[in-house]
Amino acid sequence: MAAEYAGQVDVIAVAWASTYDKTASAARGFLSSGATRWLLDEDNSIFAAFEVTYQPVGVFAVSGVEVNRWFGSIPEQEFRQAITDALA
Amino acid sequence: MAHVYIRPMLIIPDMRGRNRVLATVLAAVVAVGACGGGSDEQATPEPAEPATTSAATTAATTAPSPTISEGTSAESPTTTAAATAETTVATEPAATPETTAVTETTSAPEPTAAPQTTVATEPAFVPEGPPIPALTLELDDGTTFVTTEATRPVLYLFWAEW
Numbered sequence: 001m002a003a004e005y006a007g008q009v010d011v012i013a014v015a016w017a018s019t020y021d022k023t024a025s026a027a028r029g030f031l032s033s034g035a036t037r038w039l040l041d042e043d044n045s046i047f048a049a050f051e052v053t054y055q056p057v058g059v060f061a062v063s064g065v066e067v068n069r070w071f072g073s074i075p076e077q078e079f080r081q082a083i084t085d086a087l088a
Numbered sequence: 089m090a091h092v093y094i095r096p097m098l099i100i101p102d103m104r105g106r107n108r109v110l111a112t113v114l115a116a117v118v119a120v121g122a123c124g125g126g127s128d129e130q131a132t133p134e135p136a137e138p139a140t141t142s143a144a145t146t147a148a149t150t151a152p153s154p155t156i157s158e159g160t161s162a163e164s165p166t167t168t169a170a171a172t173a174e175t176t177v178a179t180e181p182a183a184t185p186e187t188t189a190v191t192e193t194t195s196a197p198e199p200t201a202a203p204q205t206t207v208a209t210e211p212a213f214v215p216e217g218p219p220i221p222a223l224t225l226e227l228d229d230g231t232t233f234v235t236t237e238a239t240r241p242v243l244y245l246f247w248a249e250w
Contacts, residue, residue, distance in 0.1 A: 002243075008240060008241070009240060009241045009242070009243055010233070010238060010240050010241070010242045010243070011242075011243045011245065012225065012227070012233060012242060012243070012244050012245070013245040013247060014225075014244060014245065014246050014247070015247060015248060015249060016246070016247070016248035016249075018248065018249050018250065022249045022250075023249045024228070025249070026249035027228070027249075030247070036245070037227040037228060037229055037231070037233070038227065038228050039225050039226055039227050039228060046223060046225070047246060049221035049223055050220070050221060050244065050246065052246045055246045055247050055248050056245065056246060056247045056248075057245075057246040058243060058244070058245055058246070059220070059243070059244040059246070060241065060242075060243050060244075061220045061235070061238070061241065061242045061243075061244065062215045062241045062242075063214060063215060064219055064220055064235070064236050064238065065214075065215045065216065065217045065218070065219055065220065066217045066218050066219070066220050067215040067216075067217050083241065086215070086241040087241065
């Protein structure tokens with residue numbers, strides 16, 4: 001889906017503290033489309049800043065404002081609807 | 089005119105008495121014949137021309153004085169009237185552009201108001217919610233992403249490799 005909305009939505013994957021090699025290996029399988037950029041949150045400061053205490057969590061932001069947040073797996077239909085509303 | 093022809097005869101000094109009277113009568117007859125028998129055709133034009141000339145001269149002489157005096161006073165009213173006419177004419181066209189300008193001015197704000205309404209409508213779509221934290225993220229591709237400077241909607245996925 002990241003590839004589908006490329007150019008319209010930026011997808012940033014923030015990985016929980018781990019080794020870089022393991023995270024990169026997982027990213028190649030998990031984010032295979034290449035449309036999602038990722039980073040390793042080595043000290044978990046990014047998780048803390050977003051007040052995310054567990055994973056997976058999705059935070060959808062528009063114009064610097066958090067408009068939606070999903071915990072656990074994200075329902076595709078709900079996710080598409082959120083993007084459609086944001087791009088309208 | 090007859091008098092003109094008669095007078096030379098009377099001046100002749102040699103004529104006297106009966107001859108003088110005959111000469112005078114002859115001169116009168118010649119004079120009358122030379123004048124065309126005293127018809128109205130010649131008599132009328134001769135006095136008429138000087139009369140006309142004198143009348144014209146009189147009129148011309150008399151006219152200038154009153155003409156100047158009247159003309160001076162008449163020019164002012166004429167000029168005033170002309171000025172009034174010009175003013176009237178100038179006023180009439182001036183009123184027309186003003187009306188046109190008002191019409192244009194009235195129609196002009198309408199398109200201007202439309203974009204303003206559109207612009208005013210767009211901010212209504214500004215999402216509500218808590219602001220995301222201002223962070224600078226060093227991404228795997230070597231780029232830097234500033235959360236507060238995003239120009240497009242952003243989906244942050246928090247995950248772990250395990």
